[in-house]
Amino acid sequence: MTGRRNAWMDLLRVACLVMVVLYHSTFIGPLAYPQFVARQFVFGHQIGASLLLVLSAHLAASSLADPARATVRWWFSRIARLLPGFVVGTLAATLALDWLAPPGMYRASVGDLVANLAMLWNWNGYHHWDYVDGSYWTLPLQLAAFTLAPWLRRTRLGHGRGLRVLLWSAVLVPLAQWPLAQSAGGVYDSVVDGFGLYRWHLFVAGVAAFMFTIGRLRRGHGLALLASCVAAHVVQNGWWSPTAGLVTDPWSVIGVGLGIAALLLAVRLPELGLEPPRPVAQLARRLAGISFGVYLVHQTLGYVLMLRLQEWFGAGPGTQTMAMLLQAVLLGAAMTRWVERPAHRALMRAFDTHGDRPRPALVADGRPPLPAGPPEGARAELVGARGGH
Structure with a gap:
């Protein structure tokens, strides 16, 4: 490796972030707050956030390729990367809504703030709590995946036939219960949404893509599993209408499918000696390095900024979107430099000083793993990402 x-991979991550900002600034924002002026351009397809989950799973799979890395320290490092920024971002969004937002915007109650900090949006017997920042729906899914991944890697389900059965089950079981999820509601709806069954196929796609590119899935098997993930997105991205049947957004499905293909291509291109121009690569690297910070601060703070620009200066929709993108980059860089990275360093120092010392992982039969790397001809890369997007 x-x-x-x-x-x-940096370019792919940046493209996903741009799609997330466009989706929220041109579609979700005006949908949530009708006081926004009409948009001439609307990007109404949830592609970026879905692909960021695929990339997150791909990164986790690549870093756990050696089972010796599946330690408590690996897990704690991911938690230490995600949680400090999330807490600060939640508090910042709450303060912005209370102190800076124009009339008509949502104000978070103390109960909403507590529920948001505890990530209890989908665990109250209904579909959602009120989100202080709607982008944060991906975080509990990533935390759950990062918690399960190192444990599974050290069991029989972490390699060989067990892993293949697990991946297929993670796609097919949520599909099997989907009809019930459309009508059950209440507590059942909370369990389905709380465990994120509607997005498990995206994590499978990331892991399968990694296994496919290093030769741990045969071509036919790998392509069939990835195609099943895209097919699952057709269903999980939609809903059932008594009159129209399955209603889904085909462009979102196409976008996710093309994004997975782009991921496979991004792994292959460096091996062919193909690299983007140096200035483009450097810019993409910097933006990818602050991607988690950008994700945390772009939506709610961006809505406040756009509405104020509209109210005070008569800014049009194009100017509003550019302002949202610019503030996301600036505040995302600040979040990365002054919160995410120093908090991660401090927490890891504390863990290494006071926590359990990492011990070598054991494979399923109890023997220590061999020091050898991936099999002959294997390919892997480290995705340049902060956090899990």
């Missing part, structure tokens, strides 16, 4: 940074 090589530690060389893959510029194509």
Whole structure:
């Protein structure tokens, strides 16, 4: 395995972030707050956040390729990367809504703030709590995946036939219960949404893509599993209408499918000696390095900024979207530099000083793993990401 940074993966991550900002600034924002002026351009397809989950799973799979890495320290490092920024972002969004937002915007109660900090949006017997920032729906899913991944890697389900059965089950079981989820409601709806069954196929796609590119899934098997993940997105991205049947957004499905293909291509291009121009690669690397910070601060703070620009200066929709993108980059860089990275360093120092010392993982039969790397001809890359997006 090589530690060389893959510029194509950085570009893919940046493209996903741009789609997230466009989706929220042109579609979700005006949907949530009708006081926004009408948009001439609307990007109404949830592609970016879905692909960020795929990339997150791909990164986790690549870093756990060696089972010796499946330690408590690996898990704690991911938690230490995600949670401090999330807490600060939640508090910042709450303060912005209370102190800076124009009339008509949502104000979070103390109960909403507590529920948001505890990530209890989908665990109250209904579909959602009120989100202080709607983008945060991905975080409990990533935390759950990062918690399960190292444990599974050290069991029989973490390799070989057990892993293949697990991946297929993670796609097919949520599909099997989908009809019930459309009508049950209440507590059942909370369990389905709380465990994120509607997005498990995206994590499977990331893991399957990694296994496919390093030769641990045969071509036919790998392509069939990835195709099943895209097919699952057709269903899980939609809902059932008594009159129209399955209603889904085909462009979101196409976008996710093309994104998975782009991921496979991004892994392959450096091996062919193809690299983006150096200035493009450097810019993509910097933006990818602050991607988690950008994700945390772009939506709610961006809505406040856009509405104030509209109210005070008569800014049009194009100017509002550019302002939202610019503030996301600036505040995301600040979040990364002054919250995410120093908090991660401090927490890891505390863990290494006071926590359990990492011990070598054991494979399923109790023997320590061999020191050898991936099999002959294997390919892997380290995705340049902060956090899990």
